[in-house]
Amino acid sequence: MANFPASLLILNGKSADNQPLREAITLLRDEGIQIHVRVTWEKGDAQRYVDEARRLGVETVIAGGGDGTINEVSTALIQIRDGVAPALGLLPLGTANDFATSAGIPEALDKALKLAIAGNAMEIDMARVNDKTCLSIWRRAVLAVLSIWRRAVLAPALPLKRRKNSRPRWAASPILSTV
Numbered sequence: 113m114a115n116f117p118a119s120l121l122i123l124n125g126k127s128a129d130n131q132p133l134r135e136a137i138t139l140l141r142d143e144g145i146q147i148h149v150r151v152t153w154e155k156g157d158a159q160r161y162v163d164e165a166r167r168l169g170v171e172t173v174i175a176g177g178g179d180g181t182i183n184e185v186s187t188a189l190i191q192i193r194d195g196v197a198p199a200l201g202l203l204p205l206g207t208a209n210d211f212a213t214s215a216g217i218p219e220a221l222d223k224a225l226k227l228a229i230a231g232n233a234m235e236i237d238m239a240r241v242n243d244k245t246c247l248s249i250w251r252r253a254v255l256a257v258l259s260i261w262r263r264a265v266l267a268p269a270l271p272l273k274r275r276k277n278s279r280p281r282w283a284a285s286p287i288l289s290t291v
Contacts, residue, residue, distance in 0.1 A: 118146035118200065119229050120165040122185050124177030125153045127205045133176070137210070137224040145167055145229060147174075152181070162188040174199045174228045178206015202226025 127133060128151045141146055148168065150161040159173075162185065165173045175185035182202060189197045201225050203211035218224045 114231050116167065118148065118170045119166065119172040119174055120148040120150065120161065120170045121174040121176050121200075121201075121203065122158055122161045122181070123149060123151050123238075124181040124205060125151050127176060130205065130221075133203075133205070133221050136225050139222065140196060140225060140229070147225075147229070152177075152184075158184040159188040159191075162192075166192070166195070172229060173199045173289070174201035176203035176205050178204075178209060179211050180212055181206070188243050199233045201231075203228060263271055 121137070124135075135201055136144055137147060137149065148165075150157075150164070152161070158181070172190060173185060175182045186200055189200055201217065202217045203214050203221070204217050204219060206212075209217075209219075212224075212273065219228060
């Protein structure tokens with residue numbers, strides 16, 4: 113694997129003391145892989161580290177954490193307008209890892225890291241809702257938008273008594289089945 117370009121791992125602070133991860137990174141470095149590691153502690157760290165990754169000239173930025181970390185790193189990458197953005201690699205370290213699971217990322221740290229560094233890049237869809245970029249779990253974004261839409265558009269048209277006693281029923285909405 114020594115012929116692969118450098119990568120930068122943006123690691124969620126909760127995973128900083130993950131001993132198996134440290135061992136996997138050490139093994140990759142022993143194989144000649146150049147991997148920079150940065151740990152996030154506060155909002156905005158991912159953006160700063162993506163900027164640093166560009167200055168370092170890395171080809172892959174790896175988001176190490178859960179869906180929130182992946183979303184923050186991918187949002188920083190998609191905002192790059194000048195030049196070519198580094199590829200996004202995923203290292204699932206969250207609780208549910210919904211996006212990584214649906215993308216077929218292995219749970220084993222060493223395999224996920226190797227895939228992030230040496231795997232083939234593929235395009236993924238991202239959505240923008242109210243100036244917020246969404247990558248992970250698109251269904252949540254769609255359901256939230258539908259819920260807000262139903263309250264803002266449909267609820268005022270319903271008689272007051274019906275609105276007061278109604279429970280949200282958007283999951284059975286014909287709109288949802290067409291998405």
